[in-house]
Amino acid sequence: MYYRKNILFLSCTFGGFIEGVVTKIESKDYYVRADKKIIRCNLPGRFQKEFNLKKDKLYTLDIAVVGDKVNFEMNKDNTGTINNIAGRVNYISRKAPRMKGAGERGERLEQTLAANIDEVYIIASAINPSFNNRFIDRLIVAGESAYINVNVVINKMDLAPEEDVQYFKNIYSKLGYNVYITSIYRSESIDRLRNNVIGKKSLFFGQSGVGKSSILNGLFPTLDLKTGDVSLSTNKGKHTTVTSIMHGVGDNTFVIDTPGIREFDPYGVKKEDLGRYFKEFPEYINDCKFNNCTHFHEPGCAVRKAVETGKITSERYKSYLNILETIEEGLFF
Ligand SMILES: Nc1nc2c(ncn2[C@@H]2O[C@H](COP(=O)(O)OP(=O)(O)OP(=O)(O)O)[C@@H](O)[C@H]2O)c(=O)[nH]1
Numbered sequence: 001m002y003y004r005k006n007i008l009f010l011s012c013t014f015g016g017f018i019e020g021v022v023t024k025i026e027s028k029d030y031y032v033r034a035d036k037k038i039i040r041c042n043l044p045g046r047f048q049k050e051f052n053l054k055k056d057k058l059y060t061l062d063i064a065v066v067g068d069k070v071n072f073e074m075n076k077d078n079t080g081t082i083n084n085i086a087g088r089v090n091y092i093s094r095k096a097p098r099m100k101g102a103g104e105r106g107e108r109l110e111q112t113l114a115a116n117i118d119e120v121y122i123i124a125s126a127i128n129p130s131f132n133n134r135f136i137d138r139l140i141v142a143g144e145s146a147y148i149n150v151n152v153v154i155n156k157m158d159l160a161p162e163e164d165v166q167y168f169k170n171i172y173s174k175l176g177y178n179v180y181i182t183s184i185y186r187s188e189s190i191d192r193l194r195n196n197v198i199g200k201k202s203l204f205f206g207q208s209g210v211g212k213s214s215i216l217n218g219l220f221p222t223l224d225l226k227t228g229d230v231s232l233s234t235n236k237g238k239h240t241t242v243t244s245i246m247h248g249v250g251d252n253t254f255v256i257d258t259p260g261i262r263e264f265d266p267y268g269v270k271k272e273d274l275g276r277y278f279k280e281f282p283e284y285i286n287d288c289k290f291n292n293c294t295h296f297h298e299p300g301c302a303v304r305k306a307v308e309t310g311k312i313t314s315e316r317y318k319s320y321l322n323i324l325e326t327i328e329e330g331l332f333f
C-alpha cells in the first residue's frame with residue numbers, strides 16, 4: 001500500500017523516528033500529523049511515570065498538548081508510539097477549572113491549551129452572547145504573558161448596531177491590537193482575516209457561541225466544522241466544539257479550534273508582573289515608587305495616577321483589579 005510504503009520511507013529518513021505535531025487528543029489517543037497524514041499514537045507509560053515524579057514541582061496536568069512537536073515510531077498495526085516530546089517554544093495555559101484541578105492542598109493545577117503558536121485570536125461577539133470586555137482582558141493576559149501576538153475579533157457585526165461595534169473595536173485598537181470586525185455573512189470581513197491567518201499557526205479561543213467554528217468554516221470551507229445554536233434562555237453557547245483540534249489547511253497554515261471557555265484564570269502570573277501584560281501600563285510602571293508595585297493600594301503609584309488622569313481607562317483598570325484579586329497571595333501560580 002502506498003500509505004505504508006510512504007511511512008516506511010519516512011522512518012528511514014529520520015532513523016526510525018517520524019517527526020510530527022499533535023493535532024488532537026482523545027482520552028489516551030494522540031493524533032499526530034506527519035507528512036499530511038494523521039497517525040493515531042499512544043504515549044508510553046514512562047512519560048506518565050516521569051511526569052508523576054515532577055508533578056509536585058510543576059503542578060501541571062498535561063504531558064503532551066495540541067501543537068506539541070513529537071517524534072514517534074510506526075507499529076505494525078499502523079498506529080504509532082510517541083518517543084519524544086520536544087520542548088515548547090510557547091504555550092497558552094490557565095488554571096484548571098476548580099473541580100478538575102484541585103491539587104492535594106487545594107491548589108489549582110496548570111492546564112495547557114495548546115503549544116507552539118504564532119498568533120492568538122480572541123473571538124468575541126458584539127451580541128448574542130453579549131460583548132464581555134472583562135473576559136477578553138483575561139484572555140489577552142494569557143496571550144501577552146505567553147509572549148504570543150494577540151488579535152481581537154468582534155464577530156456577529158450583522159446583529160449589532162454599528163456604533164456599538166465601533167465602540168468595542170476602539171477599546172482594543174487604541175491599545176494597538178489588531179481588531180477584526182467580522183460576520184460570517186459578510187465574506188469581505190472574513191477575507192481580511194484570512195490574509196493574516198495564512199502561513200501561520202493560529203489559536204482561536206473565546207466564549208462558547210461567539211462563532212469560532214463558524215468563522216473557521218468561513219475562512220476554510222473544506223473544514224466543515226460543527227457549529228451550534230446559542231441557547232435562547234441563557235444567551236450562551238452550548239459547547240458545540242468539545243475538544244481542541246488543530247486543522248491543517250494548505251501547506252503551511254494551521255488553525256486550532258477550541259471548545260468555548262467559561263472561566264479563565266491566567267496561570268503562572270505573579271501579582272507584581274500582571275501590569276506588564278496590560279499593554280498600556282508599562283510606560284507608567286517604571287515611575288511607580290515601589291518596584292514591586294501591584295498598582296492597587298501602594299502610595300506613589302504611577303499607574304493609578306494615569307487612571308485618574310484618564311490616560312488609562314477605568315474599564316481596563318477594573319479588569320486589572322479583577323484579575324489581581326484572583327491571583328493567590330504569595331504563590332507563584
Ligand atoms: N448572525 C450571526 N450568527 C453567527 C455568526 N457567527 C456565528 N453565528 C452563529 O452563532 C452560533 C454559534 O456558532 P459556533 O461557531 O458554533 O460558535 P463557537 O464559538 O464555535 O461555540 P463553541 O464551539 O460552543 O465554543 C451558530 O448558530 C452560528 O450560526 C455571525 O457572524 N452572525
Ligand SMILES: [Mg+2]
Pocket residue numbers: 212213214226227240241257258259260
Ligand atoms: Mg465551536
Ligand SMILES: [Zn+2]
Pocket residue numbers: 285288289293294295296298300301302303304
Ligand atoms: Zn504602581
